[in-house]
Amino acid sequence: MGFDKTGGARRRFGRRKGCRFCADSEIKIDYKDVRTLKYFVSERGKIVPRRISGNCAIHQRKITEAIKRARNIALISFTSKRTIE
Amino acid sequence: MRTYETIFIIRPQIAGDEYTALLGKYKQILADQSAEILRCQEWGTKRLPYIVKKQDQGTFVLINFIAGNTVVKEFERRLRLDDAIMQFQTVLLEHGLDLNAPEAAAKTVEDDLDDDDSEQDEEQD
Numbered sequence: 001m002g003f004d005k006t007g008g009a010r011r012r013f014g015r016r017k018g019c020r021f022c023a024d025s026e027i028k029i030d031y032k033d034v035r036t037l038k039y040f041v042s043e044r045g046k047i048v049p050r051r052i053s054g055n056c057a058i059h060q061r062k063i064t065e066a067i068k069r070a071r072n073i074a075l076i077s078f079t080s081k082r083t084i085e
Numbered sequence: 086m087r088t089y090e091t092i093f094i095i096r097p098q099i100a101g102d103e104y105t106a107l108l109g110k111y112k113q114i115l116a117d118q119s120a121e122i123l124r125c126q127e128w129g130t131k132r133l134p135y136i137v138k139k140q141d142q143g144t145f146v147l148i149n150f151i152a153g154n155t156v157v158k159e160f161e162r163r164l165r166l167d168d169a170i171m172q173f174q175t176v177l178l179e180h181g182l183d184l185n186a187p188e189a190a191a192k193t194v195e196d197d198l199d200d201d202d203s204e205q206d207e208e209q210d
Binding site for chain 1 (some may be wrong): 092094133134137143147166172173174176
């Protein structure tokens with residue numbers, strides 16, 4: 001059972017860079033800005049953990065809150081599957 | 086008096102003058118209670134990512150206004166009563182609203198609905 005933390009992470013992201021919001025862009029984290037939030041939501045519609053998204057704690061909390069608000073107002077899906085009866 | 090932002094979803098069947106009447110009614114409610122409406126954005130009808138009140142489409146409307154909390158309570162009570170409104174959400178903007186902020190890119194909800202799941206790597210939950 002390998003315990004290498006880096007290898008086991010999902011290949012989807014593999015972003016080890018610093019926090020996107022601290023460093024380069026003064027982009028506001030907003031629940032209406034779906035394009036930015038989609039980047040932090042996996043295909044299953046789950047919020048990407050900080051160790052993978054590379055965010056700092058402050059911005060990760062803001063992202064999480066924004067994603068939950070967007071989900072509540074049906075901008076982002078809870079699960080990625082489109083449930084069309 | 087603080088800045089609030091309410092976004093609500095209207096049933097897709099409501100359209101044309103009925104829709105404008107409904108919107109006018111809510112703006113009137115805010116105006117009556119001396120709220121100052123900063124901005125009213127209408128994003129139009131969109132497909133919803135999940136079924137809300139047996140609809141999979143909805144018309145999004147966003148209103149920014151400055152008001153006291155009693156006004157917000159009354160406004161939300163009216164929204165709750167109206168069955169044309171499927172969902173609503175009010176947020177307090179601590180830092181107020183800078184109107185010249187770049188436009189939120191929320192309107193492109195379509196592109197995330199038909200996102201191709203080309204990456205086949207299934208996650209292990």
